Structure formats: C-alpha cells, structure tokens
Amino acid sequence: MFISSQNSAPSFKDFTLVMPAVAVGNVGQLAVDLIVSTLNMSRVGYIHTDCLIPMTGNNPYATCKEDAEELHTPAEVYTAAELKIAVLQIRAPIIQTKSQKFRQLLVSWIKASEFSRTVVLSSSHAYQRDDQQLQSTPLRYLVTPSLLKVSADALKELGWKEMERVSAFPGLTDANTEQRLYIPGGGITKGLYTDSCAEDLPLAVLLLFCSEGDNIPDAFTLVNHLNNWLHLLENPSQKSNKWKIPTSWSLLFGSGIPPALF
C-alpha cells in the first residue's frame, strides 16, 4: 500500500506516472533512476508491501555529503510537481508467488490516485525475437484502448512501432493459429497491460529488446525514447550526457583492485 512520507497525502490527480517493470537487464529501473536523478525529483512516499524482497540503503541519488544519509526502501514514489510527473521506482525483485497480488495492488493504487496516464518502462529477451522483430529497431510500444483514444495522434506522429503479436505455435501454418502477446523476460509487463485493458486504465508500455550485461546504454536508449513523447528534458538531444547518472551506479562491476597487482 502507498504510505506518504510527508505529513499530508500528496495529490497525483492528472499526473503522468512513469514506472519500471522489473525485467531483463533492469533497463526500466535504470531509466527511471535517470529520470529521478536528472529532474531532481522529491520523494513523496513508499509502496510498503510484502510482495517485494526487502532491501534498503542510503540515498541513491545523493549529490553531496548532506543528503547522503537518507534511508531508501524497495519501492518509492517521486514527483516533479511543475512537470506533473510522478515516478514509481522499484528496486527489488517481486516474490514469485506474489506477482499477481503486486499487480492488483498497483492497478488499484493507480486507479485511486487518478493519474491521467501511466507509462511502464520494460524490456524483453532479445534472443526470443521472431524474424519480423529482428528486422527493425529494438523499441516497441503497447497502449490500452482507453489511452489510445486520447493519444492516437501523438503516437502516429512519433511513428513508433507497436509490439507484434506472435503466433502461439510458430511453424504451424494453420490459418486459425492464434496470435498472442508474448513478452518473455518482461516480468509483470504483460499482466499489468492486460489488467489495465480490463480495468480501462490509460496505460502505455515502452519496451526494449535487450540481453543482460552492461545495460546502461539500453537505459539511455529507452529514456531518450520516452523523452521524445513526454518531453521531460527540453531541447532533447540524443546525446546521453543530458541525463545525470546517479551515484548508486558506481562500482557496478565490483570493488577496486589491489594496487600491488601492477
């Protein structure tokens, strides 16, 4: 459930919510980190739930010694009121048996908070693409009918590619083979999307085909892609240095090495 970290509950009415799906290469989470750290967003609350594996640490977006000592939890909500943007960052994996419960929790919170739209940043296994998916950009989107109603023109203008439905049994040429939405490695992405369709929530999914490894370049690709739509940063340039890398991204490949080695 959402718990405010301030004395009064924040209002999210007509805000746009950006959130990650914990998925291959953590691309969505990294992209959200870039948004929070670049826009200097302030924390307004926590999602306190048993669906996430507990973890905690000091301020991942610390810029100086003074703000470094601040406890942060597995799922937190940040806002930039002037941009009418709210961000939910998820820092821990979802407990496998509780993913459905977590989705329900998110959907009911999104509904109750009256966000104008929700954008889920996600990723999917690159190696599971089919032939047609291999032949173009690695970026895809999905929108629920209720968001399509209001954003159809904007999406047309952007010229984005919609996530393809793939046949459930590739190779079978039966004309009746069903086409299905398939997001391998996408965590709760597909479930959240289908739940939102059923609940008539305005929600979009932006996803990237990727493999695990150093996924920092993927995060920049995804966040720049999002920026083309939401214009979080004015004067968008495709150069990655517009975005501010948070301090928590340091030492991704382990500690320093013994100097005596050389």
Added chain:
Amino acid sequence: MATFFGEVLSVYSRAVDEDEEELDENEEDEEIRRQLEEKREVNLHWSPEVSESLKSGNKLQCSDFILAVGHNAARFLSVYVLTSENWDAVGHASVWNERSRAATGITSEEETACVFYRKKDNPSVLICQVTCYIAEDQLFQWTEKVFDCLQHRELNVTVLSDSSVAEYKTADYLCCSSAPFLRSLHTGAFSGQPVCQSLEQPNIVTGLPAAVLNHCEVHRIATVVYQCYSDVTGPDSVTMETYKPALTKLSKSIQLDPAPSTDVLRKFVRTTNIQSNLYI
C-alpha cells in the same frame, strides 16, 4: 557474474523468471500451494504471562529493542550481555522453510534459533537473537508480526547484523587488516549519532535488517542498523568485539560484561578450522 580477475560476484540473475502464463491450476495444485503457504507462516510463541497480556490488548512495553541477526551478532549478545545480567526468555519465533532440517528432532533447534529475552529488573528492554535462515517471503511477515506485539511509542530499535566483507563495495582496495568493521544505516526518525560511519552507496542491506528498517522507516520508528563486515566465515571473538561500541549508547539500559571469561567465550566460539578437513 565473474570479474576480469575471475572473482565471482554475487549478483542477482536479472533474467526474470518466466511468469508469463498463469497456468490453470487444478484443485490439487491449489491445495498443495495453500498448505505450503500455511506451513511457511511465521509463528510467535510467547510465554504464558506475555501472551496473556497481548491477548488483553496490551502490547509489550518496550523502550529498547535489540535485534541480533547472524551467529556473530547473536553470540556477541550471549557473551557480553546475556551472561552478565538477569534475563528471562519470554518467547521464540518458529520459521519453516526450504532450509529447515527434516522434521525429526528439530524442536530444540527450532526453539533456540530465534529467541526473545526480557530484562528482569527493566522489562522494557527486549533482546532477540536470530540465527536461523528466514526466507525472502517470510521477512516481511516476521517483521510485521514482531512489531505488532511492541508498543511503538518511544521505541528505539538497534539491529546488529553479520555480513561478509566480500559483499562490501568500495573504490579503494580493502586491505586485509581493515576487516572486521562496522557500518550503520538509520531511519529518518533516528535522532542520535551512530557510533560508526554510515553505509556508503552503492552498498545496500538485505535480509532481516532491511525488512526491519523498511518497516521502521514507514512507521517512523527510531532504528539504527549496525552491519559488521567480517572476513571470517565462522563465529570468532574479534568479530564479536566489533559490535561493542554499538551498545555503548545503550549503557543506561544494558551493561556490557567488560571482560567475559575465556570459558564463556570458548563455549560460544566453535573452532571452525578443526571441523574443516581441507588441510588435514
């Protein structure tokens, strides 16, 4: 993940489990799942006196709650605190999961793996030692259940926790003489000054200390975690001593045994190298 030098780092496999399709389960599967869930439930067993007062709606009056997670932290309390004063065991928590031993003869182990002690002459001081493994899905529940029994007003929580120095990330190479060392992490409601340096990013805390910190952060309870990074895998007296400064702040309510006898220590420090048959 292995680094260039072949060290194996413990990172989460970030590939997400295939939870793509929710399989249509039959009733039998559902029943098994439900029973497993039930078995994994965390149960608190309080002494008759405590459970009586909890039943009548009175939560445990508690000003200081000290939680020790891991063998070194738990034994530190056994050696320096629990021997020197009069403490009553007031309850224990039982946890069953995939690492629990088979059902035969575990009762004694189960009852000593997570025990609560209360000070005789000052019942508002509570100690808990946890040496068993609590699974990821049980951490939240353990924390909720335990804190549900405690009076939140004026509550101060101190958590001592073991960790391996291999999990500590730093840009400078750690010289072997630096371990064991303490790092602290505290909630926003904690107003004191921790006795050691704060845990630097990108280091994080996981497990029971993290579950307790999360709970206390959102419920605004003053809590500090002291994480001890040690390079010894078994329990040892040097690592135990590292925790000493963490309790000096609580000297009003808890007196440390200044010099525990070697007999007491010997009882608690198992000489692990004898059991290892690697270099016979």
